[in-house]
Amino acid sequence: MSGTLGVAVIGTGRMGADHVRRIDRYVSGARVAAVADLDGDRAKELSAGLPGCTAHTDVAAALDAPGVQAVVVASPGPAHEEALYEAFARELPVLCEKPLTPDGAGALRVMEAEQRLGRRLVQVGFMRRHDAEYEQLKSWLDAGAHGRPLFLHCRHRNVSSPSFFTSEMLVNDSVVHEVDAARWLLGQEIAAVTVMAPATAAGAPRGVRDPQLVLLETVGGAIVDVEVFVNCGFGYQVQCEAVCETGSARIGDGWSMVTQGAGRWGGAIDQDYTVRFSNAYDRQLQRWVEATRAGRTEGPSAWDGYAAAAVCEAGVRAQRTGVRTTVELVERPPLYC
Incomplete structure (x- = not known):
C-alpha cells in the first residue's frame, strides 16, 4: 500500500483509546480513519480533533468509511468474531x-x-513478543548455547483486579499471556495444564481464588510454572526465568533508578501494564503498520490465538476439577505452518 495507512479502530474503551492515541501521536505511516463503539458519544469524543476520522456505532459502517485500509479490533472479546468476519468480507488486514x-x-x-x-x-495482539526483554530471552533460547530448556518460572502480578473479575479470568485474561509467551519462547505447544491454589489472599474480592499456581507441560518435556496474583497490592510485575541444561536467564526485574537516603534504599515498581509494556505496544503497532503497508501479515497468527484459547479452556477445567487436564488441538493447517 502506498501513502498513509488508514486504520479503523473498533472499540474505544481503554485499549482502543490507547491504540488511537498511539496511531495519532507515535506511529509513523498510519492515521485513524474511523472509530466505532456502541457508545456513540464516546466514539465521537475520541474522533474529535483527528482529521478525517469518522465516528460510528456499527462495525460495518466504520469499515466502509472513506480511507479505511486496515482494522484494529479492541472491543470486548465476545465481539471479536463478528468484527473479524466483517474485516474478512472486505479483505482488510487486522x-x-x-x-x-x-x-x-x-x-x-x-x-x-x-x-x-x-x-x-x-x-493477534500478544504484545510480549514485541517487548525488548522478551525478544532478548527468545534470542538467548534460540541460540541453544546452554542446551534444552527445562523450566520457565513466571510471575504475573497486578496491584488489584476490577470489580467484575472472576477466578476463571485469572487464566483467560492473565495467564493467557504466559501461555502465548511460553509457546513462542520454547517453540513448543502446551500438552497439559494443572492449576493449584494456596489460601486465598485477604485482598482478593469475594468469590475470587487469588493467587493461583498454573503448571503447563509442553510437548517437548519442559515445565512452565506461572504464579498469578492479581490482587498483590504493591505493583505490576511480569517476570520470566528460563532454566536450561547448563545455564539460565531471567527478565522482568524492572530495576529503575535506585535511591538511598535516611537509612533506606529503594526504587519504583510499575503499577500498570500500560507502563511496563508501553514500548512493546508501540513496537507492535509500528511493526503491524509497516508489514501491512508492505502487503505482509506477520506476528502471532489466528493459529496462535486458537492454541492459546484451547490451553486456557483446559486451564479453566483444571481449575474447577483440581485434575491435570490435557490440551486437545486440531491438526495445524498449512496456512499457519
Missing part, C-alpha cells in the same frame, strides 16, 4: 487484541474463514 475469541470453537471458526480466503489477514 490487528486483533487478545483473545482472538473467548473460546477455542470460535477461534476455529475464524481460522476456517481465514483459510477460505487463502491468505493470512490476522495478527
